Amino acid sequence: MKREFAVIGLGRFGGSICRELSMEGMEVMAIDHDEDKVNEYKNIASHAVIADSTDEASLKELGIKNIDHVIVAIGDNIQASILTTVILTDLGIKKITVKAQNDRHEKILNKIGADQVVHPERDMGKRIAHSIISNNILDYLELSDDHSIVEVKAGRKMRGNTLVDLDIRANYGCNVVAIKHGKEINVSPSADDVLKEDDVLIVIGSDKDISRFEKHLV
Template sequence: MARYAVIGLGIFGFHVAQSLYEKGHDVIAVDISEEMVQRARDTASQAVHADATDRETLEALGLQDVDCAIISVGERIDNSILITLHLAEMGVKKIVVKAANDTHGKILRKIGATEVVFPEKEMAIRTADRYSHRDVLDQIPLGDGVTILELIVPPFLVGKSILDAKLRKDYSLNVIGIKELQPDGGHAFVLARPDFILKRTDVLVLVGPDDRVEAFKGIPS
């Protein structure tokens, strides 16, 4: 069980705290709004009404000992910068910060954020990708130039085995697994055996460099 601090309990922060807590982690949730803190009482190990821009407060809460701090303080760029700086100076090894824009993100990285996220931007890109490519079901950027892609098996691969598809050799993509259509209409995740024969009703789950993923999506069916 890891220990997390979630600072800022708006929509994004609240759901991050809730998800981590439901997965069995120790979560301390912090917000300057008493209303937000009350709402988070049942979705965190500890919900605290406090001003996270004050370093002494962060230290008193023991945040220097968390495994990861996640900062989501809305549009207050100055607050997120100050909190990030405090946590970095306190020695927190992993600091994830929600950024308002690219410039904000650059500043956060320079002062100690180990990861910067743009939830609205990333969801917009995923939505656009899904609906602009008919067979793409999901696309998840992992950072560092790597993406997971889920798509219906394209016609040019139907009838081929995983081995004969040569996805790694020809496209620099690794197969994580296959979601195979079941009699009830759902899909079950199965291991990508080399002899597995691809069907049009299957879903490929691939991972690879961003540019190779985009190139593969662009191959005519």
């Protein structure tokens, strides 16, 4: 059976989620209280409807209860975002993802039962900051408050060396979990594989250790 999604709030973020899910062939109900926004998604989403998501009766009427996963992408109006999330949790929606506008908003959303809270502006800012530090840093993913994963191109200092030569674990406290070369990915890199140009290392560690690694080796 096809999974059904609803996206509430069709700004840049919600709109992009709605487009992508639809392109992947998912059933998506697009909801906004702004008629113009809804019209934009008439031909993209499976259904596009005008509704105020802070109105419980309207959400019920839309049959939101039968939807597996609801994404709340209301940004500026924090009160509307919180009210909508409370209504959805009361209705017993299986999975609720909500976009947070700031750290306090994020805390509240977690407390009232959002299953997943995302903070795209903050997270994208962090990722871009890391890619600015070094051209070799391709991606950065936060695992927890103080642990992350980075994807780094084998820099000048790494090429021609093995993982043993570099001794990344002892020197930087980080672990290389995989090495990518083109489309191939080696998920159990051996200690004596020689790193080549264009190799990409996937490295996991504490933020402090990764920061040292980024500054010295990348």
